[in-house]
Amino acid sequence: MKAIRIHEFGGPEVLRYETVADPELRKNQVLVRTRACAMNRLDLWVRKGLPGIPLPHILGSDIAGEIAAMGEYVTGVASGQRVLLAPMHFCNHCAKCVAGLQNQCPEFTVLGNLVDGGNCELMAVPPEIVIPIPDRLDFEQAASVPLVFLTAWHMLVTRAGIRQGQTVLVLGGGSGVGIAAIQIAKLFHARVIATAGDDAKLEKARNLGADYGVDHYKQKISQEVRRITEKQGVDIVVEHVGAATWEESMKSLKPGGTIVTCGATTGPNAAFDLRFLFARQLSFLGSYMGTMGELHDVLGHIFAGRLKPVIDRTFSLEDTRAAHAYMEQGRMFGKIVLQV
Ligand SMILES: [Zn+2]
Numbered sequence: 001m002k003a004i005r006i007h008e009f010g011g012p013e014v015l016r017y018e019t020v021a022d023p024e025l026r027k028n029q030v031l032v033r034t035r036a037c038a039m040n041r042l043d044l045w046v047r048k049g050l051p052g053i054p055l056p057h058i059l060g061s062d063i064a065g066e067i068a069a070m071g072e073y074v075t076g077v078a079s080g081q082r083v084l085l086a087p088m089h090f091c092n093h094c095a096k097c098v099a100g101l102q103n104q105c106p107e108f109t110v111l112g113n114l115v116d117g118g119n120c121e122l123m124a125v126p127p128e129i130v131i132p133i134p135d136r137l138d139f140e141q142a143a144s145v146p147l148v149f150l151t152a153w154h155m156l157v158t159r160a161g162i163r164q165g166q167t168v169l170v171l172g173g174g175s176g177v178g179i180a181a182i183q184i185a186k187l188f189h190a191r192v193i194a195t196a197g198d199d200a201k202l203e204k205a206r207n208l209g210a211d212y213g214v215d216h217y218k219q220k221i222s223q224e225v226r227r228i229t230e231k232q233g234v235d236i237v238v239e240h241v242g243a244a245t246w247e248e249s250m251k252s253l254k255p256g257g258t259i260v261t262c263g264a265t266t267g268p269n270a271a272f273d274l275r276f277l278f279a280r281q282l283s284f285l286g287s288y289m290g291t292m293g294e295l296h297d298v299l300g301h302i303f304a305g306r307l308k309p310v311i312d313r314t315f316s317l318e319d320t321r322a323a324h325a326y327m328e329q330g331r332m333f334g335k336i337v338l339q340v
Contacts, residue, residue: 003120004320005056009049012324015059017317023124027071030130032083036143037118037317038062039327039336040176041265042110047324052114060338061087061111063118064133064142074127084142086129086295087150089115103154103289110147110289119320121340128292134303141309144335145302146295151262152180153298154290155238156188160260166235167191169225169252171216171245173205174333177262179310181238182208184298187306190236193228195221197330204333208310222251233257243267250276258283310334 003020025031037060046059063085067077077083090097090105097105111117133142155177156162168185172178173194185192186209194210196202202213214224225234233254239245242264249259250272259282264270277284290298301307312332315323317340327336 001121002317003058004060004317005058005119006047007056009047012047012321012328014047015321015324017320020058020120022122025069025071025124028073028126029071029124030067030074030077030127031069032063032065032085032123032125032130033068034063034065034118034121034123034340035139036064036314037338037340038140038143038145038147039323039338040147041263041327042113042147044324044327046113050113054114058116058118058120059112060117060119061113062143062145062147063087063111063123064139065123065340067130068122070127077127077130077132082133082135082139082142083130084133084146085111085118085123085125086131086292087111087147088129088289088292092126092128100291100293102291108289118340119317119338131296131299136305137303137309140311140314140337140339144309144311144337145299147289148176148335149180149184149298149302149307150290150295151287152177152184152238153294155260155262155285155287156181156184156236157297158290158294159285159287160236160258162188162190162236164189165191167193167229167232169221169234169237169249170194170210171221171237171239171241171249172196172265173208173210173213174201175240176335177238177240178205179208179334180307182210183307185209185238187301193225193234196333201333208308216245221245221248225252229254236260240264241266243270246270246272250282253280253282255280256282258285260285260287262287311337313337314339
């Protein structure tokens with residue numbers, strides 16, 4: 001089969017389009033013919049080098065395609081069925097997995113991180129991560145959903161416990177997590193303030209349901225939040241930016257407010273005054289991916305059309321280098337999808 005593999009870490013030039021051996025289908029696995037694989041910020045981190053990644057390595061976390069074959073122990077799916085894959089690897093037998101907390105499994109990793117991903121034509125995977133998709137979603141749309149919608153759902157619903165009527169600040173409203181978080185917050189009838197880096201992105205964020213927009217390059221986030229909320233502050237900040245925004249995120253919270261974070265794009269070292277944390281009774285919550293149960297929950301809303309995939313642009317698998325370069329420019333609103 002054809003695949004994009006890296007043999008070393010580095011810039012987009014380390015991505016090689018090459019012929020590799022087809023995966024061997026085990027009796028308890030499903031063989032999926034990949035049709036689309038969406039990109040995430042993680043692809044860039046993996047390409048540049050993260051600890052524990054075996055080389056050569058196939059990138060790609062968000063996969064949609066068709067079932068090409070099934071091992072003899074597999075039931076409940078059919079050849080030719082259109083599916084997406086839960087973007088995660090877990091052991092499926094430890095205490096955390098059987099409790100439905102796959103993202104706390106000792107073996108947990110994201111597809112394309114510590115295990116091979118979907119920048120290739122064929123994948124042999126366990127049936128529990130194979131999820132049928134409705135005809136109304138094309139492969140590109142289906143591939144664009146899982147990682148970011150699951151991440152945003154776990155952040156807002158499970159970790160931060162979003163409630164009707166709250167006010168939510170979504171940083172980077174045009175990012176993958178941002179487009180999901182805006183929509184999920186609106187699903188819960190929250191008031192949403194989204195930040196973005198230019199007017200066109202702010203307009204698109206409003207079209208997704210954001211009630212207010214803040215240009216995070218031209219305006220001071222916490223000042224705008226104070227103005228919009230009449231000095232009240234927000235209940236929840238959806239963070240993934242890190243060092244560059246942490247202080248602004250903190251200052252944007254009302255007393256008792258919550259920052260929930262899933263990333264540190266601008267750097268991992270954020271400093272804060274502990275007195276501010278305890279005196280204002282703030283909560284800082286970490287969030288990483290989500291569980292299979294949460295994925296099924298959020299996909300229910302996607303399949304019913306209440307939450308919508310947002311695709312910025314598609315590239316062919318052969319052009320993955322160009323797709324990485326495009327993502328690094330940061331001009332996209334929504335997801336970049338590779339067609340396989
Ligand atoms: Zn496990």
